[in-house]
Amino acid sequence: MIQFENVSFAYAGQTSGNLRELNLTIENGECVLFCGRSGCGKTTVTRLVNGLIPYFFAGKLSGRVVVNGLDIARTPMYQIAGKVGSVFQNPRTQFFNVDTDSEIAFGIENEALPTEELHRRVKGTAEDLRISQLLGRNIFELSGGEKQKIAFASVYAMNPQVYLLDEPSSNLDMKAIRELKDHLQLIKSQGKTVLIAEHRLHYLMDLADRIVYLEEGRVAGIYTPSQLAALPDDARSLMGLRAVDLNRVHPVEKRTLTGSxxxxxxxxxxxxxxxxxxxxxxxxxxxxxxxxxxxxxxxxxxxxxxxxxxxxxxxxxxxxxxxxxxxxxxxxxxxxxxxxxxxxxxxxxxxxxxxxxxxxxxxxxxxxxxxxxxxxxxxxxxxxxxxxxxxxxxxxxxxxxxxxxxxxxxxxxxxxxxxxxxxxxxxxxxxxxxxxxxxxxxxxxxxxxxxxxxxxxxxxxxxxxxxxxxxxxxxxxxxxxxxxxxxxxxxxx
The missing domain is CATH 3.40.50.300 (P-loop containing nucleotide triphosphate hydrolases)
Known part of the structure; x- marks a missing residue:
């Protein structure tokens, strides 16, 4: 489904590359988690797949990114948008409407679908994702977690082949993370290809097929979830990675406060x-x-x-x-x-x-x-x-x-x-x-x-x-x- 062929990229004005000689093949229906320290290149990978690089973010690009046979650098943005759906770290940056129904319908409306089909898709999306209670709401009155659900729903309604998610759990509580995981399991069961750039690893350990660890723009390791979980906690911490199991996180005993x-x-x-x-x-x-x-x-x-x-x-x-x-x-x-x-x-x-x-x-x-x-x-x-x-x-x-x-x-x-x-x-x-x-x-x-x-x-x-x-x-x-x-x-x- 996705091929990175010796891909390197440096954003405009930067002397060092943000991604260096990436060679990776992602199969159709595979769920791949990209992890690593902040600035390691995870988000850059997603931008290469959805066409934001080179069409929006300027810089020096070499190599080739191919998605389902399409050379991204030579494919019009509207064609890419029909194949690849993106959920950004901050959902607010991808909203175009002030109410939830219009936002969910925005992408499919731009595909010129008939009105009846629009209504059917919006209703079906809300039912599939169990967010019917969010329909008819003002986007500006939603919580951060609710905004993230609407952003995901707007992509789901378009039914893309590839889903990209950049730090999707960063502002979510545990209940919302479980709901996000349910959504990811749903699209994976539908045979979709899923790429996730994420620091929180614990909720993805029984969902990801492969985990790609990036370090300074290069692939420093590729693991199965069981292989990553088998690493000692101290070793993962030295890699800059979060816990893979929250049950192994314990409070650090602190001093007792005596002040008034x-x-x-x-x-x-x-x-x-x-x-x-x-x-x-x-x-x-x-x-x-x-x-x-x-x-x-x-x-x-x-x-x-x-x-x-x-x-x-x-x-x-x-x-x-x-x-x-x-x-x-x-x-x-x-x-x-x-x-x-x-x-x-x-x-x-x-x-x-x-x-x-x-x-x-x-x-x-x-x-x-x-x-x-x-x-x-x-x-x-x-x-x-x-x-x-x-x-x-x-x-x-x-x-x-x-x-x-x-x-x-x-x-x-x-x-x-x-x-x-x-x-x-x-x-x-x-x-x-x-x-x-x-x-x-x-x-x-x-x-x-x-x-x-x-x-x-x-x-x-x-x-x-x-x-x-x-x-x-x-x-x-x-x-x-x-x-x-x-x-x-x-x-x-």
Whole structure:
């Protein structure tokens, strides 16, 4: 179905290649997982298959990519679109409509199908993917996970031969990941060819036929899932790979906090367009805490985060800082938020300038140290929009470190990050906590929570039914919170 014949590619303005001498054949109906560190070339592989390279992303391309007999570099884009469907890491970048029905129908509408067939395809797609409840909705009111489902549905409706998915699970909770896996199993059972560029490996280990490990643009290894799972955990970590089995991820025991609470929420209610999102939220936090905020997509985690930072004003109850009640304006001065869609907050023309953007008298030595700690030193002159998704996230994390706020809120900070980068973020969160900052981390990342968080707030049914310390003693509760099966055999990690 797909052949890469000695393919090399370097994006315009870059001296080193992003992909080097790739030779690979993918059979019809095969599911192939591409993995490796951020920037290793995974996304570039998908862009070569769907024609974004060379038609959208300029650069130096050599070799040949053939999909079902079509030479991609010599095939019109509309022909490629009929054969290859793509689901991007950020679904928002591929939407063309404001309602879900029109978005699902967009691709097939451009094929000039009759109106009756359009309606039949949209209804059939919703039924096959079990998303009928999302029909007739405003796209801008969907959660991140719901947007991802609509993006997948818009591709499914076109019935392509090849599916490409770039970090499809990066912003999904465990339930949504299981639903994504069901969708992937469905298209695989239909004989479709599936290419997935992904850091989260655990949900694909019984789905992928082959796993291609890339390192600096080259194929450094090809494994079956059982071969990759057989590697020692330490060996996979050194390869920059995430866990293949979440039951082998255990909380790292952390120091006990003894400081007095400095942040208090009393009976806080949060509303959006007159609808109650969360109600009667009461909690306390001390300096140095790293607090995970978990819950299903759409549970109100991001709304809660925005309220902490004074960005969401439709709320009742009281916020106290060191015993003094604070209003939204004061909270905006003392808190900083790294947004889930990091593209909303990247403005400058280089990574270094981004870290100083909007800050009076920035500490350039701190910026240099932070870029070094985050592995961004070599990218400091690059434009943020030329970075991979994981690299953009690290830039936003770097900005948060140099702004000197007391409360730092991270919305999915490890979205799209490899193991190395996730571990670096965990260490940096702990360093910030050691400075007395209060850190909230909205995340579905079990590995990050185990490495960095001291406790987890679980949002559900408009409230916080659970506030769990992240300890070995609470492992059963934490696994239940994330909908994970209990391990049959105890593993040490």
């Amino acid at each position: 609470p400095v942040l208090t929420l009393q009976n806080v209610d949060l509303r959006y367009k007159k609808h109650t999102i969360l109600e009667n939220i009461s909690l306390q936090a001390a300096g140095g805490e790293i607090i995970g905020v978990a819950g299903h997509n759409g549970a109100g985690k991001t709304t809660f985060s925005r309220a902490l930072c004074g960005l969401h004003k439709d709320c009742g109850g009281s916020f106290f800082w060191k015993g003094k009640e604070t209003q939204p304006k004061a909270r905006r001065k003392s808190a900083y938020m790294v947004m889930q869609d990091v593209n909303y907050q990247l403005f400058a023309e280089s990574v270094a300038k981004e870290c100083a953007f909007g800050i009076k008298n920035p500490d350039h030595s701190l910026i240099e140290r932070t870029l070094t700690e985050l592995g961004l030193q070599g990218l400091k002159e690059r434009h943020p929009n030329t970075l991979s998704g994981g690299q953009k996230q690290r830039v936003a994390v770097a900005v948060s470190m140099v702004c000197g706020k007391e409360v730092l809120v991270f919305d999915e900070p490890t979205s799209g990050l490899d193991y190395d980068s996730m571990a670096q973020v965990a260490e940096l969160l702990k360093k910030l906590a050691q400075q007395g900052k209060i850190i909230f981390v909205v995340t579905h990342d079990v590995e990050l929570i185990g490495q960095a968080c001291s406790r987890v707030l679980h949002f559900d049914a408009k409230g916080v039914p659970q506030d769990l310390a992240v300890t070995r003693d609470n492992e059963a509760g934490l696994r239940a919170l994330f909908g994970m099966a209990q391990p049959q055999i105890a593993n040490k990690h």
